[in-house]
Each structure stands twice: as C-alpha cells, then as structure tokens.
Amino acid sequence: MSFSNLLMKSGLNHGLRGTPATVVLISTRQGHRLRGKPPGVARTLEQRLREETVTDPEVVARINIGFPQLKESRSAQLKTRLEHLKTQRANKQLEQLARSQKLIIDLDKVQQTYVQTTGQHDLRLLADHYGIFEHLYGSAYFVPRVPLSISYELGGDTLTPVYNGNVIKPAEAAKQPLVSFDGQMDPITGKSAAGQDSYWTLLATNPDAHYTNPSAECLHWFIANIPNGRVSEGQVLAEYLPPFPPKGVGYQRMVFVLYKQQAAMDLGSYQLASSDYSNLEKRTFSTLEFYRQHQEQLTPAGLAFYQTNWDESLTEFYHDVLNLKEPVYEYDFPKPYLADQKFFPLKQPFNLYMDKHRDEKQLNKEYLQRKLAKSHPFDGPAKPLRFPNAHPIKDVPSWLKTEIRKQRLGTGRIQDY
Known part of the structure; x- marks a missing residue:
C-alpha cells in the first residue's frame, strides 16, 4: 500500500x-x-x-445524564472562605482551646460539610471504580446531587450504614433498610424548595445476580412516586428481596439509585405480584432500558451501593424463600504442567522435586500425621523454639536442613496447610 x-x-x-x-x-x-x-x-x-x-x-466521550450544578463564582467562593478564616482567627477562645488540646470538633458537622461539598463527587469516582455506571448505564454517568442515607437495623439501636461500597453480609441485609433523603432539595441549586410537591423513585438492583442472562440485573426493590421524600408513602412496585450471592462466586454489588420525577408517573406495568415475590425470572430488570423509556420524566439524583458475599444464613433462605437448591460454585483449576522426570535434578531441592510427582492427597496425609505425632492429645502441640536459628542441625543432608529450618520458622510449604 x-x-x-x-x-x-x-x-x-x-x-x-x-x-x-x-x-x-x-x-x-x-x-x-x-x-x-x-x-x-x-x-x-x-x-x-x-x-x-x-x-x-x-x-x-461519556454522557452526563444527571443534574447540573449551579455554583457561585470562584471569586465569591474565595471571598466567603477568607471571611470564614478571618472570623476563626479572631476567635481567641478557639485558639486557647486548641493550644490547651481541649478543642472538641463536631464530627457530624464535618461529615455534613463534606457531603455538601466534595462528598458526592468522590462517590461518583468510587462508583466508576466499581463499574457501577458502566454496567447500569453503559457510556453514561451522573454526579449524585441528593445525599442518600441507607442503613440496616441489626437489632436494638445498632445500624449498619451503606457507604462507598462497604461489605454487608446477607444476614445483616435480611430486613428492609431504612432510607432517608431530603425530598424538598432542589438538585440543581442544592437549596430547599419548600412548598412545592416533589416525587421520587427508588430502585435497588444487583447487576451480578442474574442466573440466565449475564447482561441483566436482578430487581430487589422498586418504590415509585415517593412524595416529598417520605419513603413509607411511596408506591411499592416490588417488595424488598434480600441479596443472595451464591457460595463460591465472590462479592456482588447492591446498587440503590434515586430518581427525581417531573411529576407523578404511572409505572403500574412494573408491578410485581405478591405471588411472584421469589420468582427470579419475573425480577429480571435492566436499568438502561428503564431509563431510556422514562428519561423525559425522571433524572437520576442519588446513589448508594455496597458489596455482599455468601454466608451461612443463605442456606435456609434458598430453601424456604426461593424454593431452590442452594447452588455452590467451585473453580476447576487445570493440573499444573510437569516436565519429564530427571535422574539428577540439578539446582532443585530433591524432596520438593519428588513431591511434585506424587499424589497431593498423600502429601497432605503425611503432613497431618507428622503434625499429630508431635501434638499432645490434651496439651496441644509443642511450644515453638524461642530462638529457632540458635539450635544447630547436625548429621542430616543439606536438603533436610533446609526443611527443618523452614519448619522451625513456620515458612515454606507449611503455610499451605
């Protein structure tokens, strides 16, 4: 050419x-x-x-489908910041408390300031890191403008909050979570718009939980037409279904997305009958398709997500709630490649070289027998040497010296058992 x-x-x-x-x-x-x-x-x-x-x-280029943000000019922000610093420096009592190490900082106020300033931008970066936007909206994303507070009750006054992709076990997420947000907030200006009715939609999906369609999601919760942020008064289209990650698949993501509606909407087509509560096929959902159909009537405004993995409480949940046999996934690792045996394996420990060509179950059995032979049935294993390298090893081959030294230090293949 x-x-x-x-x-x-x-x-x-x-x-x-x-x-x-x-x-x-x-x-x-x-x-x-x-x-x-x-x-x-x-x-x-x-x-x-x-x-x-x-x-x-x-x-x-990615598309921002969220609300824009109206902010003051940089000069106005700088002026406000300088006035605040000037006021703080003129406070003699504050300086005395700081010098005497008696100054108490209100952490709740610090958290509130962080959420109102850079917290939601950090949440967007974290969601990108976990692939939330990619797997829910494809090439689109949004910056959460309305802080969404979600927590699970563990009994008594103990709560487990959902924040920044933390790990929550299925046993902790068995009950419907507590959800709160400022339903009177204007997502664009960030100020309260009291006196005006607003409607919201809350969706909770798991992009990793669908069995038959990897590109689909499992719908765990769907509440529409939430008036002025009162979640208990919203229209429940799908009752809350706890997460159920199977054993062996690792962590799954639970994502909560809050949408701001232009007005009350008719979403009765998504109504899930009470008899289909545990029907996973009826809970097949696609956030991208849902947004494409209703993007003129609603806009994503809030976000929260966490990770979850298998625990023992799911065995009963699969049998009693989902009416399924509990699936267990295992990794089928290929056998390691072994070259042809040599009569003289140079520059290799002879015992390790020979063990490569032996049955792994037999090796584990021999190790267990040696370990039990040195363990007292009531007092347990013998105490380790206080100074392992100070005791000489005599009248044994060099490869066995290395093996004994590793056993004393607790290194080498002993870590595999």
Missing part, C-alpha cells in the same frame, strides 16, 4: 503539504499506551501510522 493510500485509509489524506492536521497519536506496545517518540531506531511516519491508533474524543 502506498503512503498516500495509507493516509486516505487513516483519514489523514489532507494536510500533506505544510503543517499536518492536529491528531492525537497514541501508540500501543505490550499492552501499554505510550505518548511521545518511542525508544529505539527512528522510524518513518508511514511505519508509525501502521502501529498507532487515532481515537476520536467525540466517540469515546
């Missing part, structure tokens, strides 16, 4: 004379994206164009 044809194919056939068109060239080598001139022998432009890829920012 000629150089001109290569340029036409790459979309760079213009600008051959004079200064070429401005194009961002990013080379990819060994899985790393590098900028600038690569090391090594200098190559021609034709050779570099064959290796480099051109990305269009308009194609890969």
Whole structure:
C-alpha cells in the first residue's frame, strides 16, 4: 500500500503539504499506551501510522445524564472562605482551646460539610471504580446531587450504614433498610424548595445476580412516586428481596439509585405480584432500558451501593424463600504442567522435586500425621523454639536442613496447610 493510500485509509489524506492536521497519536506496545517518540531506531511516519491508533474524543466521550450544578463564582467562593478564616482567627477562645488540646470538633458537622461539598463527587469516582455506571448505564454517568442515607437495623439501636461500597453480609441485609433523603432539595441549586410537591423513585438492583442472562440485573426493590421524600408513602412496585450471592462466586454489588420525577408517573406495568415475590425470572430488570423509556420524566439524583458475599444464613433462605437448591460454585483449576522426570535434578531441592510427582492427597496425609505425632492429645502441640536459628542441625543432608529450618520458622510449604 502506498503512503498516500495509507493516509486516505487513516483519514489523514489532507494536510500533506505544510503543517499536518492536529491528531492525537497514541501508540500501543505490550499492552501499554505510550505518548511521545518511542525508544529505539527512528522510524518513518508511514511505519508509525501502521502501529498507532487515532481515537476520536467525540466517540469515546461519556454522557452526563444527571443534574447540573449551579455554583457561585470562584471569586465569591474565595471571598466567603477568607471571611470564614478571618472570623476563626479572631476567635481567641478557639485558639486557647486548641493550644490547651481541649478543642472538641463536631464530627457530624464535618461529615455534613463534606457531603455538601466534595462528598458526592468522590462517590461518583468510587462508583466508576466499581463499574457501577458502566454496567447500569453503559457510556453514561451522573454526579449524585441528593445525599442518600441507607442503613440496616441489626437489632436494638445498632445500624449498619451503606457507604462507598462497604461489605454487608446477607444476614445483616435480611430486613428492609431504612432510607432517608431530603425530598424538598432542589438538585440543581442544592437549596430547599419548600412548598412545592416533589416525587421520587427508588430502585435497588444487583447487576451480578442474574442466573440466565449475564447482561441483566436482578430487581430487589422498586418504590415509585415517593412524595416529598417520605419513603413509607411511596408506591411499592416490588417488595424488598434480600441479596443472595451464591457460595463460591465472590462479592456482588447492591446498587440503590434515586430518581427525581417531573411529576407523578404511572409505572403500574412494573408491578410485581405478591405471588411472584421469589420468582427470579419475573425480577429480571435492566436499568438502561428503564431509563431510556422514562428519561423525559425522571433524572437520576442519588446513589448508594455496597458489596455482599455468601454466608451461612443463605442456606435456609434458598430453601424456604426461593424454593431452590442452594447452588455452590467451585473453580476447576487445570493440573499444573510437569516436565519429564530427571535422574539428577540439578539446582532443585530433591524432596520438593519428588513431591511434585506424587499424589497431593498423600502429601497432605503425611503432613497431618507428622503434625499429630508431635501434638499432645490434651496439651496441644509443642511450644515453638524461642530462638529457632540458635539450635544447630547436625548429621542430616543439606536438603533436610533446609526443611527443618523452614519448619522451625513456620515458612515454606507449611503455610499451605
């Protein structure tokens, strides 16, 4: 292919004379994206164009589907900040308390200030880190504007809050959580709009829990037409279903998304009958499709999510609630590659080399027998040496010296058992 044809194919056939068109060239080598001139022998432009890829920012740009934010100008923010600092420095009592180490800081007020300033932006970055937006909205995202408070009751006055992807066990999330938010807040200005009725929708889905369709979600909770933030008065379209991650699959994500409605909506088509409470196929859901159908009437405004994994309480939940046999997933690891045996394995511990070609169950049995032989039936195992390296090892082969030294220090293969 000629150089001109290569340029036409790459979309760079213009600008051959004079200064070429401005194009961002990013080379990819060994899985790393590098900028600038690569090391090594200098190559021609034709050779570099064959290796480099051109990305269009308009194609890969993500779409913000949330509310914008109206903020004061930077000069006004700076003026307010300086006035606050001036007031704090003029407070002599505050300085005396700080010097005497008696100053008490209200952590609740600090948390409230953090949520109102940068907390929601940090939550958006954390959601990106956990792949929340990618798996729910594809190439879209939003910045949460309405702080969403969700917590589970554990009995008594103990609460387990949902924050920043923390881990909550299924036994802790068995009951319907407590949800609160400011239903009178204007997501754009961040101020209260008292006197005006507002309606909200709360959705809780698990993008990792669907059995038959990996691209679908499991609907765990659906409340629509929540008036002025009073969740208990909303229209419950799907009763709360606790998370049920199977044994062996690791962590799953539970995501709560709060939508601001333009007005009251008719979402009766999503109503789940009480008889279908445990029907997982009827709980198949797609957040992206839901938003595409109703994006003119509602806008995402709040977000909260956590992680959960299997615990023993799910065995009874599968049998009694879901009426299913509890699934258990195991990893089928391929057998390790073993080269042909050698008569003289050089530069290798002889005992470790021979154990590679023996049955693993037999090795575990021998190790257990040696361990039990040194353990008293009532007093337990013998106490370890206080100074393991101070005791000499005599009249044994070199490979056995290494094995005994590892046993004394508790290192090596002993960590596998």
